[in-house]
Amino acid sequence: MAPLSDDELVAAAQGGDRNALDQLLRRHYDRVYAVCRRVTGGTSDADDACQEALIKITRSLPRFDGRSAFSTWAYRIATNASLDELRKRKRRPSLHSLRGGDDEGEPEQVDPMAAKRVDAVADRLAIDAALGDLSDDFKAAVVLRDVADLDYDEIADILDIPIGTVKSRIARGRAALADQLRLDDLLDAPDTAPAAPSEAGEHHDHAGSSEEISDPGNQTPSPERPTDQP
Amino acid sequence: MTDDLITLASAYLDGAVTPAERAQVEADPELLTEVERLRRVRAVVGDAEGAPISVRERHLAAALDAWDRMPAAERSGDSTPSGALSAAAAGGASITAPTSLRDRRDRRSRRKPLSSRVLTIAAAAVVLVGAGVVINGAMNSGSDDSSADFGIEADDDAAATAELESTPLDAAAETFDSDDEAADEVVVAAPPVAPDADAISGGPEVAPASSDLEVLSGNDELAVFANAKVISRTGVLPDSDAATETGPADGPDNAPADVEDTAPDTTLAPPVDLCGLVDEFVGFALWDTAGLFDEPISVGIDNPTGEAVAYQDATCTEIARTPLP
Numbered sequence: 001m002a003p004l005s006d007d008e009l010v011a012a013a014q015g016g017d018r019n020a021l022d023q024l025l026r027r028h029y030d031r032v033y034a035v036c037r038r039v040t041g042g043t044s045d046a047d048d049a050c051q052e053a054l055i056k057i058t059r060s061l062p063r064f065d066g067r068s069a070f071s072t073w074a075y076r077i078a079t080n081a082s083l084d085e086l087r088k089r090k091r092r093p094s095l096h097s098l099r100g101g102d103d104e105g106e107p108e109q110v111d112p113m114a115a116k117r118v119d120a121v122a123d124r125l126a127i128d129a130a131l132g133d134l135s136d137d138f139k140a141a142v143v144l145r146d147v148a149d150l151d152y153d154e155i156a157d158i159l160d161i162p163i164g165t166v167k168s169r170i171a172r173g174r175a176a177l178a179d180q181l182r183l184d185d186l187l188d189a190p191d192t193a194p195a196a197p198s199e200a201g202e203h204h205d206h207a208g209s210s211e212e213i214s215d216p217g218n219q220t221p222s223p224e225r226p227t228d229q230p
Numbered sequence: 231m232t233d234d235l236i237t238l239a240s241a242y243l244d245g246a247v248t249p250a251e252r253a254q255v256e257a258d259p260e261l262l263t264e265v266e267r268l269r270r271v272r273a274v275v276g277d278a279e280g281a282p283i284s285v286r287e288r289h290l291a292a293a294l295d296a297w298d299r300m301p302a303a304e305r306s307g308d309s310t311p312s313g314a315l316s317a318a319a320a321g322g323a324s325i326t327a328p329t330s331l332r333d334r335r336d337r338r339s340r341r342k343p344l345s346s347r348v349l350t351i352a353a354a355a356v357v358l359v360g361a362g363v364v365i366n367g368a369m370n371s372g373s374d375d376s377s378a379d380f381g382i383e384a385d386d387d388a389a390a391t392a393e394l395e396s397t398p399l400d401a402a403a404e405t406f407d408s409d410d411e412a413a414d415e416v417v418v419a420a421p422p423v424a425p426d427a428d429a430i431s432g433g434p435e436v437a438p439a440s441s442d443l444e445v446l447s448g449n450d451e452l453a454v455f456a457n458a459k460v461i462s463r464t465g466v467l468p469d470s471d472a473a474t475e476t477g478p479a480d481g482p483d484n485a486p487a488d489v490e491d492t493a494p495d496t497t498l499a500p501p502v503d504l505c506g507l508v509d510e511f512v513g514f515a516l517w518d519t520a521g522l523f524d525e526p527i528s529v530g531i532d533n534p535t536g537e538a539v540a541y542q543d544a545t546c547t548e549i550a551r552t553p554l555p
Contacts, residue, residue, distance in 0.1 A: 016305055021297055025290055033286070034278040047285060054293040062305055127274055145244065146275040152246055171240030172233065174271045181274065 006070040014062055021061065025054060028071060031148055032057075032078045038143040039082035039136075041128040045089055046082070053081035068157060075148045076158040079140055086136060130180040134173055141169035142177070231264060239264040243272065301535060303553060443526055446540065447518040449552035456529050456538030457554050459512035502528050505546035509533040515540070517549055 004012070004023070012020035032053055037046040056077050064073060131139055137159075144155045155170075156163045241247050242255045243265050255261045281289070297305070446452050502511055508530025517527045517540060528543040532551070540549040 014306065016302070018294065018297060022290065022294060025293055029286055029290065030280055033281045033289075037278045037281075038275060047281075047289075050281070051289050051292055054289050055296045058293045058296045059300065062300075123274075124279065131275070142275060146272045147278055149276075152244070167241055167246065168233070168237055170244070171237040171268075174240055174268045175236045177271045177275065178267050181271070 007066065010061070010064060010066065010070050014064075021058065024070070025057070028074050029054075031071070032074060034147045035075055035078045035143055036082045036085075038131060038147050039079060039139060040085050041132045045085045049082040049085040050078070052085070053078040056081060068154070071148075072150060072154045072158065075144060075150065079144060079158060083136055083140065126181060127177075130177050133180060134176060138169045138173035138176070141166055142173040145170050146174075231260065235261060236264060236268075240268050243268050301537060301551060301553070443514055443516045445516045445518050446529075449550055452515075452529065452540050452550055453538050453552045453555045455515055456512055456531060459529070460531060460554075502543040503546060504530060505541060505543060507532065507541050507546065507548055508539045512538075 004020070006024065006027070009020045009024040009027075013024060033046065033050045036049040036053060037043070040046045040049050053074075057074050060077070064070070131143075134142070140159060141155060144150045144158060145152075150158070152163050152166045152170075155166045159166065161169075238247070238251060238255060239261050242252065242261075247255065255265065280286075444451075444455055446455055504511060508528075510531045510533065512529050512531060514526040515529055516525075525542070527540050527549055529538060529540050531537070531554070532539050535553075537551050537553050539551045541547060542549065
């Protein structure tokens with residue numbers, strides 16, 4: 001038997017079918033959690049945000065009118081729950097970051113598998129740190145696109161901003177992450193290193209964009225919020 | 231690279247470009263390099279680790295628990311608890327103060343589990359049937375046919391039910407009369423019902439005179455009844471000592487949190503078990519449903535949800551629950 005669609009499960013749940021609700025939540029759980037994980041940047045905060053999001057989804061489901069897809073609606077709730085969580089708990093500076101490249105040297109690893117695990121953890125922390133440096137506006141746009149896989153229209157609807165702004169935020173957010181994660185080093189192209197900051201008032205380089213879209217809570221505050229209109 | 235070109239590369243990665251823009255990107259090695267760079271970002275950001283199974287199951291269980299706690303009307307989108315509370319407030323309800331989460335949890339923890347309630351009801355039913363058989367056995371001692379006994383019992387039950395339906399208040403008065411002789415007469419007239427009525431209701435000393443009882447035949451009447459009782463109590467509680475110490479209790483926000491425990495309204499709140507189902511008892515009534523009509527049921531208010539609840543206080547069995555009008 002073909003699995004029920006989201007719409008069918010929503011209708012059944014709204015009719016009181018508990019199993020339908022269970023299926024619906026399970027189907028979308030991984031992405032809801034991933035959105036929370038990426039937006040909050042930590043497992044503890046993600047845990048709380050995801051829990052809150054699922055309960056809100058459940059309690060609001062009877063009033064869900066189906067004007068948007070259930071997934072879009074659910075990720076909107078997850079995003080808002082995550083941003084609320086961030087507002088409640090300011091992130092602490094991460095211990096790991098690939099930025100700067102000024103490591104003095106690494107201790108010798110005897111167990112190669114342990115070294116890989118450490119690297120994996122360091123990578124995750126580095127991604128969390130890089131995302132944490134983005135302002136919430138940019139981070140939400142990038143996460144909704146690259147984690148929740150929503151299209152620009154849906155993101156614009158969720159964040160209540162124009163599509164052009166969505167496109168701009170995603171692009172600049174990704175570019176800032178690329179700079180911070182030093183992904184250029186993994187590419188063969190020779191001419192991709194971040195350029196030196198350009199003159200003030202122009203947004204022509206990655207470093208400049210990165211500064212502007214950074215989270216004021218984690219970076220030296222910039223004088224004013226960047227205009228993210230395209 | 232300018233922001234415009236980065237945006238173009240990013241849009242290309244997402245497939246959100248026009249044919250002309252696509253051609254522009256594909257003709258420019260630098261733009262293609264930027265696309266590749268952003269593609270890697272998308273890959274690492276999108277590769278979020280999943281939640282451990284234990285965390286996932288805990289989250290899902292909590293969500294389903296929230297669903298289970300939602301009133302049926304709210305689940306179907308017909309009403310919201312906040313709306314019910316507002317309605318109660320607008321109606322001049324002077325209900326007890328909102329309690330703390332801890333108090334509420336304590337009340338909930340005192341609530342008997344469903345299995346316990348079912349067992350209690352089952353035990354009462356066994357006693358009931360046993361009493362009926364014994365009485366019928368005494369009345370038909372010359373007969374050896376047990377099936378005939380049950381037939382007679384059924385006839386008696388039907389007759390008793392018909393009698394109760396024809397004059398519900400009078401019959402109920404007999405059922406809950408504290409006079410032993412009257413009680414015995416009811417037992418003889420309706421063996422399966424009368425003994426159980428006393429057993430479940432906690433004895434005639436708790437049950438009020440039935441002439442004061444309203445007959446409720448559904449959730450609508452329950453809501454109206456509870457609301458009327460709540461409104462009728464306005465002006466009773468504010469004179470209590472607890473209320474004067476903490477200010478006028480003319481609304482939920484001003485009423486002292488412990489008013490329910492320290493200043494019970496003995497006129498309208500006899501010592502019945504709140505059962506963790508309600509926060510405030512408002513009155514007795516009769517429930518017009520076969521099997522329930524013959525005993526007074528308790529009606530109370532569940533403050534956090536703003537719902538009227540009909541229940542049997544002796545067994546802590548919930549009969550009906552509905553938002554206040």
